Amino acid sequence: METTQTMTEPTEVPVVLAIAGHDPSGGAGIHADIEAIVSQGVHPATAITALTVQDTVDVQRFVPTEPKLLIEQALIVLRDMPVGAIKIGMLGTVELVEAVATILSRYPDIPVVLDPVLVAGGGGSLAENAVAAAIVEHLFPRATIVTPNSHEARVLAPDAADLQERGTVLASLGSEYVLVKGGDEPGDKVENWLFGVEPPRRFVYERLSGAYHGSGCTLSSAIAGLIAQGSEPVNAVHEGLEYTHQTLMHAAAIGRGQLIPHRLFWADDENGTDMSDEPPGSSRVH
Numbered sequence: 001m002e003t004t005q006t007m008t009e010p011t012e013v014p015v016v017l018a019i020a021g022h023d024p025s026g027g028a029g030i031h032a033d034i035e036a037i038v039s040q041g042v043h044p045a046t047a048i049t050a051l052t053v054q055d056t057v058d059v060q061r062f063v064p065t066e067p068k069l070l071i072e073q074a075l076i077v078l079r080d081m082p083v084g085a086i087k088i089g090m091l092g093t094v095e096l097v098e099a100v101a102t103i104l105s106r107y108p109d110i111p112v113v114l115d116p117v118l119v120a121g122g123g124g125s126l127a128e129n130a131v132a133a134a135i136v137e138h139l140f141p142r143a144t145i146v147t148p149n150s151h152e153a154r155v156l157a158p159d160a161a162d163l164q165e166r167g168t169v170l171a172s173l174g175s176e177y178v179l180v181k182g183g184d185e186p187g188d189k190v191e192n193w194l195f196g197v198e199p200p201r202r203f204v205y206e207r208l209s210g211a212y213h214g215s216g217c218t219l220s221s222a223i224a225g226l227i228a229q230g231s232e233p234v235n236a237v238h239e240g241l242e243y244t245h246q247t248l249m250h251a252a253a254i255g256r257g258q259l260i261p262h263r264l265f266w267a268d269d270e271n272g273t274d275m276s277d278e279p280p281g282s283s284r285v286h
């Protein structure tokens with residue numbers, strides 16, 4: 001018997017493709033990406049790079065996806081939907097870095113937000129040793145913005161003397177912008193520095209008391225969601241940081257370890273809205 005397939009006209013809903021790992025605790029990785037992208041009023045499509053075994057305390061191990069399978073996941077989405085930005089998170093192996101470079105080479109015009117994930121918040125490794133160099137070689141030249149935390153920035157630019165030099169070095173490796181996040185540094189203020197603008201721009205926040213699981217994923221995905229809607233990268237960084245700070249202020253101790261950012265805080269009744277209200281990104285006011 002013949003089957004009929006219904007083809008519908010694509011709509012104008014903006015789409016982010018998140019290429020990232022699965023964290024079963026739901027704090028980081030692809031869960032975080034989906035929630036942060038939805039919060040910008042954008043549709044999240046996903047391609048999974050790895051399954052991790054971890055909780056809110058730390059990572060035990062990860063199993064990378066077969067590179068060919070990752071390429072297939074990404075390309076089937078890219079051929080089907082008008083992807084407005086690609087967010088890249090945990091890659092884990094050099095082969096997966098190369099697989100992502102292959103995917104990006106087919107779509108040279110889509111903006112890319114690259115979160116160079118190397119370790120989890122608990123200190124467990126999320127990448128084999130050669131991954132940092134492979135990310136610099138294969139993915140920096142294709143990135144609109146790279147969002148290392150201060151530890152990742154040190155690994156990616158090991159010879160730089162201080163944060164300013166590190167940011168300048170990283171911004172010379174091919175991406176348009178580099179946002180070095182200061183959440184892991186000491187001090188009662190969190191300083192995030194954006195390089196690729198002259199002079200480098202500082203975004204300062206009061207330090208919150210908790211340790212968080214998935215804050216970097218949240219930020220990079222929010223930035224990708226905003227860019228997919230047409231925001232300029234510098235505005236997207238500012239709005240993405242504001243959104244992420246809110247998710248941390250509403251974070252919850254759901255597991256025994258780090259707090260999980262509440263990325264859907266805007267949907268809570270206590271915040272004056274309910275699930276029928278529009279997410280913050282759709283009104284574009286943070």
Ligand code: PLP
Pocket residue numbers: 020021022023028029030052054059089090117119120121126212213214215216217218
């Ligand atoms: N991606 C995955 C799959 C992870 O498991 C983690 C941390 O555990 C991260 C990314 C990075 O998390 P964060 O946003 O806390 O830097």
